[in-house]
Amino acid sequence: MTSCKPTSKGKEEYLRKPDWLKIKLNTNDEYKGLKKLMREKNLHTVCEEARCPNIHECWGERRTATMMILGSVCTRACRFCAVKTGLPNELDLAEPERVADSVAIMNLKHVVITMVARDDLKDGGSEVLAETVRAIRRKSPFTSIEVLPSDLGGLQENLQILMDAKPDILNHNIETVRRLTPRVRARAKYERSLEFLRLAKEMQPDIPTKSSLMIGLGETEEEILEVMDDLRANDVDIMTIGQYLQPTKKHLPVKKYYSPIEFGKLRKIAMEKGFKHCEAGPLVRSSYHADEQVNEATKERQLQAEQ
Template sequence: MKGEKTLENHREYLRKPEWLKIRLDTNQDYRGIKTLMREERLHTVCEEAKCPNIHECWATRRTATFMILGDICTRGCRFCAVKTGRPTELDLREPERVADSVKKMKLRHVVVTAVARDDLNDGGAGVFAETVRAIRRKVPYCTIEVLPSDMKGDDESILTLMDAKPDIFDHNIETVRRLTKSVRAIATYDRSLAVLRRVKELSPNTPTKSSIMVGLGETKEEILQAMDDLLENHVDIMVIGQYLQPTRKHLDVVRYYQPAEFEELKKIAMEKGFRHCEAGPLARSSYHADEQVDPESRLRHDRLIEEEDHEDQRI
């Protein structure tokens, strides 16, 4: 009937609570990084995924998460704003451009992520590894975190990436087991856990990390089970953030968690045995990532920064 409201054409949307309002700061640092990204033809997940922390990270912390392997993902996860389709881009010079940009920005910690590239035999692991090596050559004081897809769980791809020796390996389970099929595309809960476990087998001293979004309809018990599942697979760092609907085509927010609830989840995670837990309404996998590097790596890289600063002053 004309004018009749149906589930298809009428959905109730939850209004964002006060604590999710973001104060924008587009200062010179922010504008400089944005200009550099465009000049070098680089993509960042900060922009592509509409990250709510982009202004804090770019303007205040001067950190950024580079998204390599193009900006078109072969998967269509229902929570993600990154474009989906058939990728046409594979730029083998991209690792050097990323490394040059990290050097210009004088980053102390960089996160390298990528769209899922199921069209490539190695899921993009080779380009990931070359990017890590290029940054290591040009910016030895910078710690490097990688955030790949599951690469379809291919062991050779995992070996290729880990051979580059990143400082942190990050792969997100995204949500609790029950909701995985409705939230993620192609990826499975158990395969993600297997990837995290395999990385720890290959490199026991490399911190591993994973994130979940809340607000998609999960229960507290399911969140606690996800914590246990990650710990059973030797994950060191957990991130818990609020799911924010990027567009009306994506999954609805079922509810917004209170800041106190995030504090409680963080407390539980630490008591269960995680080395670090970042939990909050705007927490994302790369948020405050520079604070999650192990102390020995931080001291080593701080010494290299001091040496470079002294060299710059002499010149």
């Protein structure tokens, strides 16, 4: 266990990353080719913008990426996220086709489409996100599609627009425990995220739902278990649990580094609580091994249907 401690002057001492958080860099031809394609198509990825620690594995070994649409500037300033905040540019209505072209060129089996929060838009960006799903369907009919939207302003009609496009999996992150939500997530609300996930399942019962929790921000084990219970109470199928890593000194400090053993324990508890799949580990992120997650959830759903 590694935790954040106050110094004699009352200031918090920044923790040194433990050995299990060391990352293997892989800038091979696959990594370079994917990066080149993103720039040529003028596309953004959350892998780069959010400084994901798995970018070299995903790009260099698995040849997967999480596309980030609706620009690279977010209207929210969450204290854990490295994505730029400010006034977004005008909508790029050609973006869905460019994303679909890239998915086809890469011949992806599974793609994750996420977005910056667009509170400046009445629909929260749902129309563009839905059109991106449809464009990928037209050009890559055998690619499974996972969407990772914001709460779309908390409006049910915006979520309905997205669910009508029928992505293969709906992912919306709870991010942190109830108590820490006001401090960690700008404008977002814990209960609103739970309602978002519940409504998504009600609108399309056959589409798996998923949510992610980052730990290391000062939460207790009891609060982590409460999140699991809340997600299951709203029929969430898949959960991912990962270590919070401070992207810059301007962001919230890490309070604790959880060990791989502790993550293993949390994964076991999550499965016992009824999740169809749980990915938990120090470097796990919401879209980490996303193709495997949706496959496991689909298998579980098929087995239940046969019984």
